[in-house]
Amino acid sequence: MATNTLRDWFQTPLGHYLLEKERAYLDEVTPDIFGFHALQLGLTETDLLSANRITHKMRIAASGDVDVRASCHELPIATQSIDLVVLAHTLEFAEEPHALLREVDRVMMPEGRLVIVGFNPWSLWGLRSALGFSRDQYPWNGRFLSLVRVKDWLALLGFDVSAGRLIAYAPPFDSERWRRRFGFMEPAGDRWWAVGGAVYMLQAIKRVRGMRIITPAWQEKAAREKALVAAAKRQGQAKTSAHLRIVK
Numbered sequence: 001m002a003t004n005t006l007r008d009w010f011q012t013p014l015g016h017y018l019l020e021k022e023r024a025y026l027d028e029v030t031p032d033i034f035g036f037h038a039l040q041l042g043l044t045e046t047d048l049l050s051a052n053r054i055t056h057k058m059r060i061a062a063s064g065d066v067d068v069r070a071s072c073h074e075l076p077i078a079t080q081s082i083d084l085v086v087l088a089h090t091l092e093f094a095e096e097p098h099a100l101l102r103e104v105d106r107v108m109m110p111e112g113r114l115v116i117v118g119f120n121p122w123s124l125w126g127l128r129s130a131l132g133f134s135r136d137q138y139p140w141n142g143r144f145l146s147l148v149r150v151k152d153w154l155a156l157l158g159f160d161v162s163a164g165r166l167i168a169y170a171p172p173f174d175s176e177r178w179r180r181r182f183g184f185m186e187p188a189g190d191r192w193w194a195v196g197g198a199v200y201m202l203q204a205i206k207r208v209r210g211m212r213i214i215t216p217a218w219q220e221k222a223a224r225e226k227a228l229v230a231a232a233k234r235q236g237q238a239k240t241s242a243h244l245r246i247v248k
Contacts, residue, residue, distance in 0.1 A: 006089060007045050007064075009138040013176045018198065019046065021167045022117055025201050026086065027051040029163070033113045035083020041072050041104075042088035042117070054084060072100055077107045088117040091150070092142040098153055105157045110208040114159065117201055119144045125172045125198040147200050159204040166197025 009015045023046070030052040037056045038049055044059040044066045058067045060075065070076050072090060085104050091097040104114065120126055121144035129140040151161055169186050173179045 004138070006043075006093065006138045010043065010046075012174070014172060014174055014179075017170075017176075017179065018168055019043075022088070022199065022201070023048065025165060025167060026115065026117075029115070029201075029203065030084070030086075033084050035109070035112070037082045038084040038086075039075075039077070039082050039107070040086045040088065042086075042090035048086050048088055049084075052084065073103055075103055075107055079106050080109050082107045082112060083109050084113045084115075086115045086117070089119065089139070089142075091116065092119055092139075092144050097143075097145060101153055101157060105159075105206065108206045110206060112206045113162075114154075114204045114206065115201065116150060116204070117199060118147075118150065120166060120195075120197055120200050121146050123166075123169075123196045123198050125168075128172050147202070150200075150202065154202075154204050158207050158209065160207050161202060161204050163203040165201050166194060166199065167201065168198035169196060172198065 010019050026048050027050070030049060033052060033054070035054050038052055038054040038058070040047075040049055040057070040059045041061070044061045044064055047059075049057050060066060060068045060070055060072065062069060062071055068076065072094070073096065085108060087100075087104065091100060094100045108114065119129070119139060119142065121130070126144050129135070129142070129144055134140045147164075154161060170179050
């Protein structure tokens, strides 16, 4: 089946198989990420943030049924205003993936969370893309970026990788019957061939070096009072010890 867009491909049986695994992972990790604003770039026809509890969530793309129509390289969003960003299969189809990451970095709050979903070139899926089979169709016409390269880019931008996982170890057969025959590779791959998953799910935290997190005034007051109490106890213990030595 010819697929002219990535959206078309995710509606095929093979794409549906992968999307279900990606959604399961995001539904597991995003509920514990809090803030005021969340942003989804890529696969905007699917709500990948449905499990997240952030109130204001946006999907941005150049076209389609989205909240805001704009280029991902020029986001109409204020600097340091987004708490969570999900990049779903965006980097491998971007003309300048590193520039896209810089733009994401610009709009993210310090200590904000970034989740990247990308095709792994060091997998059977990456091999199918590299061999040129269906190279004129999605998703095989994308430039699959290695996990090492993405991590290097994140480090240059000041992100700390906090967690990650690879998923989907079955060969990329278009036939569902053949995928079922190789279903044994799912649990075996996660254990014995962890680098061979079709897709990596990478979590990172935006760090701002030299930044001091300002705590609420009541927390600072409580900390000062606790320190004073501890100092008073130490002073009292010292006086007691001195008194005992004099008595002896």
